[in-house]
Amino acid sequence: xxxxxxxxxxxxxxxxxxxxxxxxxxxxxxxxxxxxxxxxxxxxxxxxxxxxxxxxxxxxxxxxxxxxxxxxxxxxxxxxxxxxxxxxxxxxxxxxxxxxxxxxxxxxxxxxxxxxxxxxxxxxxxxxxxxxxxxxxxxxxxxxxxxxxxxxxxxxxxxxxxxxxxxxxxxxxxxxxxxxxxxxxxxxxxxxxxxxxxxxx
Numbered sequence: 001x002x003x004x005x006x007x008x009x010x011x012x013x014x015x016x017x018x019x020x021x022x023x024x025x026x027x028x029x030x031x032x033x034x035x036x037x038x039x040x041x042x043x044x045x046x047x048x049x050x051x052x053x054x055x056x057x058x059x060x061x062x063x064x065x066x067x068x069x070x071x072x073x074x075x076x077x078x079x080x081x082x083x084x085x086x087x088x089x090x091x092x093x094x095x096x097x098x099x100x101x102x103x104x105x106x107x108x109x110x111x112x113x114x115x116x117x118x119x120x121x122x123x124x125x126x127x128x129x130x131x132x133x134x135x136x137x138x139x140x141x142x143x144x145x146x147x148x149x150x151x152x153x154x155x156x157x158x159x160x161x162x163x164x165x166x167x168x169x170x171x172x173x174x175x176x177x178x179x180x181x182x183x184x185x186x187x188x189x190x191x192x193x194x195x196x197x198x199x200x201x
Contacts, residue, residue: 039131041072043181044119048078048146051155056143061166063140069170070132074146079173079187081147084160086176086191099195104172106194110179120181127174127181150186 042048053059059077066076091097116124125131147155163169173187180190 040122046148053143056141060140065166065170070129072133078147083173088160107175107179112182
Protein backbone atom coordinates (compact mmCIF):
# COMPACT_ATOMS: atom_id res chain seq x y z
CA UNK A 1 0.00 0.00 0.00
CA UNK A 2 1.58 3.33 -1.01
CA UNK A 3 2.37 5.79 1.78
CA UNK A 4 -0.38 8.29 2.52
CA UNK A 5 0.13 11.60 0.82
CA UNK A 6 0.04 14.81 2.81
CA UNK A 7 -3.25 16.57 2.39
CA UNK A 8 -2.75 20.05 0.99
CA UNK A 9 -4.42 22.95 2.77
CA UNK A 10 -7.31 24.50 0.84
CA UNK A 11 -6.11 27.62 -0.96
CA UNK A 12 -8.33 29.81 1.21
CA UNK A 13 -6.61 28.74 4.46
CA UNK A 14 -3.23 29.82 5.76
CA UNK A 15 -1.23 28.63 8.77
CA UNK A 16 -0.33 31.40 11.19
CA UNK A 17 1.92 31.45 14.23
CA UNK A 18 0.19 30.71 17.50
CA UNK A 19 1.73 33.73 19.24
CA UNK A 20 1.55 37.32 18.09
CA UNK A 21 4.76 39.33 18.32
CA UNK A 22 5.11 41.66 21.30
CA UNK A 23 4.14 45.28 20.79
CA UNK A 24 6.26 48.04 22.30
CA UNK A 25 4.77 51.39 23.24
CA UNK A 26 6.83 54.44 24.14
CA UNK A 27 4.54 56.98 25.73
CA UNK A 28 6.49 59.97 26.96
CA UNK A 29 9.09 57.92 28.79
CA UNK A 30 6.71 55.13 29.80
CA UNK A 31 7.68 51.98 27.90
CA UNK A 32 5.07 49.25 27.78
CA UNK A 33 6.05 46.00 26.08
CA UNK A 34 3.11 43.62 25.93
CA UNK A 35 1.72 40.78 23.91
CA UNK A 36 -1.81 41.29 22.58
CA UNK A 37 -4.36 39.74 24.94
CA UNK A 38 -7.96 40.08 25.97
CA UNK A 39 -8.62 43.74 26.81
CA UNK A 40 -9.55 44.60 30.40
CA UNK A 41 -11.51 47.80 30.90
CA UNK A 42 -11.60 47.80 34.70
CA UNK A 43 -8.98 47.08 37.36
CA UNK A 44 -8.44 43.31 37.67
CA UNK A 45 -9.72 41.94 40.96
CA UNK A 46 -12.09 44.82 41.71
CA UNK A 47 -15.53 43.67 42.78
CA UNK A 48 -18.06 46.23 41.55
CA UNK A 49 -21.39 47.19 43.11
CA UNK A 50 -23.99 49.67 41.92
CA UNK A 51 -24.32 52.93 43.84
CA UNK A 52 -27.15 55.36 43.10
CA UNK A 53 -26.45 59.10 43.06
CA UNK A 54 -29.20 61.66 43.60
CA UNK A 55 -28.63 63.44 40.29
CA UNK A 56 -27.63 61.46 37.22
CA UNK A 57 -27.34 64.63 35.14
CA UNK A 58 -24.15 65.54 37.04
CA UNK A 59 -22.59 62.25 35.93
CA UNK A 60 -23.33 62.66 32.22
CA UNK A 61 -20.42 65.06 31.41
CA UNK A 62 -17.90 62.65 32.94
CA UNK A 63 -19.34 59.66 31.05
CA UNK A 64 -19.20 61.73 27.85
CA UNK A 65 -15.59 62.79 28.52
CA UNK A 66 -14.63 59.15 29.16
CA UNK A 67 -16.17 58.03 25.87
CA UNK A 68 -14.33 60.75 23.99
CA UNK A 69 -11.07 59.44 25.47
CA UNK A 70 -11.91 55.86 24.48
CA UNK A 71 -12.54 54.81 28.07
CA UNK A 72 -15.41 52.74 29.34
CA UNK A 73 -17.85 55.25 30.82
CA UNK A 74 -18.26 53.43 34.14
CA UNK A 75 -14.49 53.04 34.51
CA UNK A 76 -13.95 56.76 33.96
CA UNK A 77 -16.69 57.64 36.43
CA UNK A 78 -15.40 55.26 39.10
CA UNK A 79 -11.91 56.77 38.83
CA UNK A 80 -13.20 60.34 39.10
CA UNK A 81 -15.31 59.37 42.11
CA UNK A 82 -12.43 57.62 43.87
CA UNK A 83 -10.11 60.61 43.33
CA UNK A 84 -12.86 62.98 44.52
CA UNK A 85 -13.21 60.99 47.76
CA UNK A 86 -9.48 61.40 48.41
CA UNK A 87 -9.55 65.10 47.50
CA UNK A 88 -12.49 65.71 49.85
CA UNK A 89 -10.70 63.93 52.69
CA UNK A 90 -7.43 65.78 52.03
CA UNK A 91 -8.87 69.27 51.61
CA UNK A 92 -11.89 69.00 53.87
CA UNK A 93 -10.72 71.06 56.80
CA UNK A 94 -7.35 69.31 57.14
CA UNK A 95 -5.39 72.28 55.87
CA UNK A 96 -3.77 70.10 53.21
CA UNK A 97 -5.36 71.67 50.12
CA UNK A 98 -1.96 72.31 48.51
CA UNK A 99 -1.19 68.59 48.61
CA UNK A 100 -3.81 67.88 45.94
CA UNK A 101 -1.84 69.86 43.37
CA UNK A 102 1.32 68.07 44.47
CA UNK A 103 -0.38 64.70 43.99
CA UNK A 104 -1.53 65.73 40.51
CA UNK A 105 2.05 66.63 39.61
CA UNK A 106 3.47 63.41 41.09
CA UNK A 107 0.89 61.29 39.26
CA UNK A 108 1.65 62.81 35.86
CA UNK A 109 5.39 62.24 36.40
CA UNK A 110 5.03 58.69 37.81
CA UNK A 111 7.02 55.84 36.30
CA UNK A 112 6.81 52.07 36.91
CA UNK A 113 8.36 50.80 40.15
CA UNK A 114 7.35 47.14 39.70
CA UNK A 115 6.83 44.75 36.78
CA UNK A 116 3.16 44.66 35.92
CA UNK A 117 1.15 41.45 35.91
CA UNK A 118 -0.21 40.83 32.39
CA UNK A 119 -3.80 41.62 33.41
CA UNK A 120 -2.70 44.94 34.91
CA UNK A 121 -0.81 45.64 31.69
CA UNK A 122 -4.01 45.05 29.72
CA UNK A 123 -5.93 47.43 32.01
CA UNK A 124 -3.16 50.00 31.66
CA UNK A 125 -3.49 49.88 27.89
CA UNK A 126 -7.16 50.76 28.25
CA UNK A 127 -6.36 53.68 30.57
CA UNK A 128 -3.90 54.94 27.95
CA UNK A 129 -6.59 54.81 25.28
CA UNK A 130 -4.99 51.92 23.38
CA UNK A 131 -8.01 49.62 23.69
CA UNK A 132 -11.04 51.86 23.14
CA UNK A 133 -14.34 50.74 24.56
CA UNK A 134 -17.80 50.73 23.08
CA UNK A 135 -20.01 51.18 26.10
CA UNK A 136 -23.63 51.84 25.11
CA UNK A 137 -25.15 49.86 27.98
CA UNK A 138 -25.81 52.63 30.50
CA UNK A 139 -27.52 55.93 29.69
CA UNK A 140 -25.35 59.02 30.09
CA UNK A 141 -27.65 60.42 32.80
CA UNK A 142 -28.16 57.18 34.70
CA UNK A 143 -27.79 57.84 38.46
CA UNK A 144 -26.44 54.30 38.98
CA UNK A 145 -22.68 53.80 38.80
CA UNK A 146 -20.68 50.57 39.12
CA UNK A 147 -17.96 51.37 41.66
CA UNK A 148 -15.43 49.21 43.52
CA UNK A 149 -17.04 47.78 46.63
CA UNK A 150 -14.31 49.39 48.80
CA UNK A 151 -15.91 52.77 48.03
CA UNK A 152 -19.51 51.91 48.89
CA UNK A 153 -19.42 52.69 52.63
CA UNK A 154 -17.52 55.92 52.03
CA UNK A 155 -20.10 57.01 49.46
CA UNK A 156 -22.93 56.25 51.86
CA UNK A 157 -21.16 58.46 54.41
CA UNK A 158 -21.02 61.35 51.94
CA UNK A 159 -20.97 61.82 48.18
CA UNK A 160 -17.96 63.85 47.01
CA UNK A 161 -18.05 66.94 44.80
CA UNK A 162 -17.13 65.96 41.27
CA UNK A 163 -15.95 69.36 40.04
CA UNK A 164 -17.05 71.56 37.17
CA UNK A 165 -14.39 70.51 34.62
CA UNK A 166 -15.13 66.89 33.67
CA UNK A 167 -12.32 66.57 31.11
CA UNK A 168 -9.71 67.79 33.59
CA UNK A 169 -11.16 65.70 36.44
CA UNK A 170 -11.04 62.61 34.24
CA UNK A 171 -7.50 63.30 33.04
CA UNK A 172 -6.22 63.71 36.60
CA UNK A 173 -8.14 60.68 37.89
CA UNK A 174 -6.67 58.51 35.13
CA UNK A 175 -3.18 59.83 35.96
CA UNK A 176 -3.70 58.93 39.63
CA UNK A 177 -4.94 55.45 38.72
CA UNK A 178 -1.97 54.83 36.41
CA UNK A 179 0.46 55.98 39.12
CA UNK A 180 -1.24 53.70 41.65
CA UNK A 181 -1.29 50.76 39.26
CA UNK A 182 2.41 51.16 38.48
CA UNK A 183 3.15 51.20 42.22
CA UNK A 184 1.02 48.12 42.92
CA UNK A 185 -1.46 50.08 45.06
CA UNK A 186 -5.06 51.23 44.98
CA UNK A 187 -5.61 54.88 44.19
CA UNK A 188 -6.33 55.71 47.83
CA UNK A 189 -3.22 53.90 49.06
CA UNK A 190 -1.07 55.66 46.48
CA UNK A 191 -2.51 59.09 47.27
CA UNK A 192 -2.18 58.86 51.06
CA UNK A 193 1.33 57.39 50.91
CA UNK A 194 2.45 59.99 48.39
CA UNK A 195 0.92 62.77 50.50
CA UNK A 196 2.69 61.46 53.60
CA UNK A 197 6.01 61.34 51.71
CA UNK A 198 5.48 64.96 50.61
CA UNK A 199 4.78 66.06 54.19
CA UNK A 200 7.88 64.27 55.51
CA UNK A 201 10.05 65.89 52.84
